[in-house]
Amino acid sequence: MTFSVEVNGVEHTTEPRPGQCLRTYLRERGCFGVKKGCDSGDCGACTVHVDGVPVHSCLYPAVRAGGHAVTTVEGLATAGELHPVQQRFLDAQGFQCGFCTAGFVMTTAALDEAQLADLPQALKGNLCRCTGYRAISDAVRGVTTVETACPGRAVGASVAAPAGPQVVTGTARYTLDVDVPGVLHMKLLRSPHAHARVVAIDTADALALPGVQAVFTHEDAPRRRFSSGRHENPADDPADTRVLDDVVRHVGQRVAAVVADTEAAAEEGCRRVRVTYEVRPAVTDPEEALRPGAPLVQATGNVVGEVHGEVGDVEAGFAAAAAVYERTFHTPRVQHASLETHGAVGWLEADDSLVVRTSTRSRSSPAARCATCSTCPPSRCGWWRAASGAGSAASRRCSSRTWSRSPCCNCAGRCAWSSPAPSSSSVPPRGTRSPCA
């Protein structure tokens, strides 16, 4: 029996891979509005309709879609007219970065009256990390909040984000929403140890795997270090790591990068890299790290910097106070968990200049660091800032991507610069503006 699935009214007969989910099948058919968020059924950014029923396409086996009709956000509008839900999300600006919007639109379009009366329950399968849901609630209920900037009264008007139409139709292009013919995929092998020296890495088995093009280790990486927490002024933060280091200082630190024709081969390649570690004493608590004799994270010591501050004469204030309440306060470390996965695409242009496409709110800083950690001169290093799938501090620095699950932009740049089969892109560098930029 031959495979056939209808996607937005168009029949596709390409057989899915046996373990493929519908999300990647749709994206491979050009439906980039179907987003990869959590990839495990929690965030809803990949929501599509199968025969009108909303499902998470990251969990939906692609093979099962055979014989069915799939609608993605790209197929929701009819005859050039926005679907009413898309229009409502525009009218209420029910989005900020827009990465989750396609999923919200698809789920909302499938809600019945009873579900519309209980939005927290109905929309619990769709996560938004920007809006706090107020704007989304407005959108679902048909509230209009956008205003027209009339001459003479433009200042203060609540005007719509210019990228809104692209966001609600799934045509805004984020980092990985680009088809790069012949692109190679990189996966990272990560450290299982909090502190260890890499004594040896055997890459022979990985390199022997069909489809694997290259394996990078610390032996390939420049000796130069860069700051994984760099701010605008590079002197603010110490250079603390190499692209691939021979000492790992946290669980999950990248140890090797496998580049292959497919994600599957790159992942299998990672499993075949043999690493011999010399495990070192580790300290994972900041207060423990300050104690005398604590294991040193860096040879230069465990204190990177100190910040002290006071406003006014604090001592005098305490002395004059009727009561003094003194405590030490702790806050947990929180990651704001933007929905867009961390990743980057790199390629060499015809003139050998390196282009890295990533989600960041700053171009100059990552470009400077990429030049630091590859052999690419800064003048030949260009950064393409795609629409950003949620921001805050994590996307100001490309370094924040380095402890994420996906290859960081530094590695992508490094890979494109030194891979034996560098990827190239025919996609012209045309911009999409990020609503939250």
Place this chain on the structure above:
Amino acid sequence: MDLHTVEQWVDARTVDAWRPGDAWLAGGTALFSAPGVHLRRLRDLGGTGWEPLVEDPDGRLEIAATCTVARLAAHPVALFGQCCRAFLASFTIWNMATVGGNLCAALPAGPMIALTTALDGGCLLLAPDGAARTLPVTAFVVGDGRTALREGELLRSVTVGPLPARTAFRQASLSTLGRSAALLIGTRDADGAMTLTITAATPRPHRLRFAVPPTAGELREAVEDEVEHWFDDLHGHPAWRRHLTFRFAEQIREELS
């Protein structure tokens, strides 16, 4: 997510020997939510055509393992809907996730485990050679993520009922609409017998039976005797789960007495 190590997809109806790396595929919401690098072949139950819900003349309801949560949620019995809404997962997941999948995942907060335990469910298991056996749900789910399933064995269905005259439902989680930290269900039969099911607060489901409704003290003592371990993960401290259990148990006793 893509399961990159899967090499083959086979219809479960085709007779084929069980191999290492095989997995039964029902809704896919568990299998496709984690990398599962041990997987080589998916045996798809999607084409089995098992009737989702079959009621027998005695009022017992056979729920096929492949019955979706959405299908169960549409059932008129109130307790079914209450348990479906206890899912952390949204209705968009219910459209794919199955009752059997929830039982086989064996998570302490699994509300299908709570439902089928409360209704004295019996699991029908089929071995690769066709041999069948049945186990009560309380013997099928034996711990956090652990079931009595043997290599290659399949959960075919779970049969519950007949439905009790009255039921009482209590559930709590750290966040509104969050994952259950305690999910208790009480039943009262027409003949006066009462049961109390404790899930989510414990690593595995527990069911207590009383010929007549117990006193507050008797109930407390029975729970203390029954539960050896209180579940501990980021969705709730064991002491809090214990507290909730005794509080809800007493509320249920009062409601059903």
